[in-house]
Amino acid sequence: MSTLAAVTGDLKALGxxxxxxxxxxxxxxxxxxxxxxxxxxxxxxxxxxxxxxxxILGFAFCEALALIGLVMPFVYGS
Structure with missing residues (x-):
């Protein structure tokens, strides 16, 4: 059981x-x-x-990609 927890912790660190x-x-x-x-x-x-x-339009598109990348580990990590 502790091995699974260690692997999960390592994967979150890699994320x-x-x-x-x-x-x-x-x-x-x-x-x-x-x-x-x-x-x-x-x-x-x-x-x-x-x-x-x-x-401003280009900035918004670039930052939207960054925010999507920030949210995806939480969506798939659960």
Whole structure:
């Protein structure tokens, strides 16, 4: 019985490590979105409203992926 508990604890630890590694993707995506948005604003300041709207939309999609990744271990872990 204690062996099963140890294996379950190890799998939960691996899930935490996996989510930590998976969070790198949205972090890089957000950096790319805002980096390129800043360049676009510097090149065409008159399009600031459109660029900013697209930045916020891209940010929301990236963060949604991160939040889904955070919730999935709890859904499948039960």
């Amino acid at each position: 935490s490590i996996g989510y930590g590694l998976a969070a790198i993707g949205p972090g890089v995506g957000v950096g790319i979105i805002f980096g390129n948005g800043t360049q676009a604003l510097a090149r065409q300041p008159e399009a600031a409203g459109l660029i900013r709207a697209n930045q």
